[in-house]
Amino acid sequence: MIGPLLFILLSLGDLAIHSTEGCENMEIVSRAEWGARESLSNETMVTPVPHLFIHHTAMSECNNFASCSQMMRTIQNFHIDDRGWDDIGYNFLIGGDGRVYMGRGWDRVGAHTYGFNRIAVAFSLMGDFSHKLPSELMLNATKSLIECAKNENHVISNYKLHGHRDAGCTECPGSAFYNLIKTWPHFVGGPIPDRLKARTSRRVRREENPLLWEQPTAVEPVAVGISSSCFATGFRNHLRLFFCKASEARTEKP
Numbered sequence: 001m002i003g004p005l006l007f008i009l010l011s012l013g014d015l016a017i018h019s020t021e022g023c024e025n026m027e028i029v030s031r032a033e034w035g036a037r038e039s040l041s042n043e044t045m046v047t048p049v050p051h052l053f054i055h056h057t058a059m060s061e062c063n064n065f066a067s068c069s070q071m072m073r074t075i076q077n078f079h080i081d082d083r084g085w086d087d088i089g090y091n092f093l094i095g096g097d098g099r100v101y102m103g104r105g106w107d108r109v110g111a112h113t114y115g116f117n118r119i120a121v122a123f124s125l126m127g128d129f130s131h132k133l134p135s136e137l138m139l140n141a142t143k144s145l146i147e148c149a150k151n152e153n154h155v156i157s158n159y160k161l162h163g164h165r166d167a168g169c170t171e172c173p174g175s176a177f178y179n180l181i182k183t184w185p186h187f188v189g190g191p192i193p194d195r196l197k198a199r200t201s202r203r204v205r206r207e208e209n210p211l212l213w214e215q216p217t218a219v220e221p222v223a224v225g226i227s228s229s230c231f232a233t234g235f236r237n238h239l240r241l242f243f244c245k246a247s248e249a250r251t252e253k254p
């Protein structure tokens with residue numbers, strides 16, 4: 001008796017995953033499915049939002065449902081227990097298995113990009129894409145998720161696409177991947193003027209501060225300070241250094 005019931009439930013679950021309008025090309029793994037802890041906050045944003053940020057996790061890759069679900073739990077534990085945030089920081093993550101894993105979802109305030117957590121959704125690809133590109137499977141899932149965001153009105157139709165580094169002193173989402181998203185529709189880049197940032201609450205500022213710096217990893221926390229990338233040559237990097245110093249000054253008094 002349990003067998004047929006389970007089959008029906010799984011089938012219904014499958015139907016729910018694939019029937020979302022505008023998002024037919026991807027499979028979203030729910031928080032229950034990857035074994036999420038309960039969020040400590042359910043604060044919502046005003047949607048549709050004008051910005052869409054791309055990140056990488058700068059952690060290990062995963063290649064199937066079990067390992068990607070485990071990675072989701074690891075990242076969530078790191079963000080809650082070590083960073084002191086309310087939940088996993090991003091709105092959605094993309095696994096090496098091509099699945100989309102739900103983080104905070106479409107309409108919840110995130111902890112991903114300093115100054116933009118109330119006016120942006122953030123997608124993070126699991127892995128480190130500094131020196132190589134994500135797989136076609138991951139890239140296709142990311143593009144479907146962006147299309148889904150637009151078609152379902154989670155972002156405005158003329159949304160602005162950025163890499164995390166456009167808004168902070170970080171290498172995220174990795175140079176190799178960043179060079180690719182520069183070619184995608186709606187890419188705007190940065191640095192993004194401070195005046196575009198939304199006013200943030202004390203709680204959100206607390207969540208955002210560590211993300212001014214290099215994307216953290218679970219095994220190798222990055223020291224607080226100006227990232228070495230910001231000392232690199234070139235006009236663009238001079239701008240980034242200026243931005244980093246401004247960010248540093250701003251976070252001295254949280």
Ligand SMILES: [Zn+2]
Pocket residue numbers: 054055056112164170172173215
């Ligand atoms: Zn990032």
